[in-house]
Amino acid sequence: MGNNRSSALSKELLDDLKLNTAYSEQELADWYSSFLKESPDSRISRERFEQIYSKFFPNADATKYAQHVFRSFDANGDGTLDFREYVVALHLTASGEIDLKLEWAFSLYDIDGNGTINKAEVLEIVTAIFKMIPQEEQETLPEGENSPEKRTEKLWKFFGKKENDKITEGEFVEGVKNNIEIQRLIQYEKRHNHK
Numbered sequence: 001m002g003n004n005r006s007s008a009l010s011k012e013l014l015d016d017l018k019l020n021t022a023y024s025e026q027e028l029a030d031w032y033s034s035f036l037k038e039s040p041d042s043r044i045s046r047e048r049f050e051q052i053y054s055k056f057f058p059n060a061d062a063t064k065y066a067q068h069v070f071r072s073f074d075a076n077g078d079g080t081l082d083f084r085e086y087v088v089a090l091h092l093t094a095s096g097e098i099d100l101k102l103e104w105a106f107s108l109y110d111i112d113g114n115g116t117i118n119k120a121e122v123l124e125i126v127t128a129i130f131k132m133i134p135q136e137e138q139e140t141l142p143e144g145e146n147s148p149e150k151r152t153e154k155l156w157k158f159f160g161k162k163e164n165d166k167i168t169e170g171e172f173v174e175g176v177k178n179n180i181e182i183q184r185l186i187q188y189e190k191r192h193n194h195k
């Protein structure tokens with residue numbers, strides 16, 4: 001089963017992905033064939049990624065956020081996503097393991113990749129998140145978090161940081177893991193229905 005299809009994936013890559021993600025050989029083979037259908041040259045460009053991403057947010061502008069997500073997935077920084085980067089990305093974001101998700105979220109916020117997050121980086125990501133929130137939904141946000149600046153301030157205070165301090169990966173993962181409120185503030189979850 002699946003031998004013909006999976007033969008398109010090199011054994012080396014397959015073993016690597018099986019080891020580093022929770023996916024089975026069959027799942028990987030199926031994804032590879034749909035990945036190739038979507039991107040025949042077996043690469044996803046930044047532009048293409050933005051297009052795909054934006055489709056999920058038809059009532060807002062997800063371009064900026066998609067650029068940051070792309071950067072966090074483009075492990076070798078060559079401006080395209082290959083199949084390995086794509087699968088690792090799926091694994092990181094779709095995994096139920098909160099530590100993995102938060103490590104990924106940290107890399108999203110650490111824009112310059114220097115291993116710490118400063119306040120300007122938080123503001124940049126939070127601003128990109130705000131662009132994904134439809135206007136009418138923005139108007140329903142609580143007073144203390146209804147602008148990128150206020151939300152950044154709230155996050156920064158939560159970590160107990162002064163203006164020019166920095167957040168390390170350990171602080172980020174531990175802090176966010178133990179606080180549902182902050183988990184909500186560092187991301188945007190599309191509303192499916194109004195509560």
Ligand SMILES: [Ca+2]
Pocket residue numbers: 074075076077078079080081082085
């Ligand atoms: Ca790449």
Ligand SMILES: [Ca+2]
Pocket residue numbers: 109110111112113114115116117118121
């Ligand atoms: Ca940084």
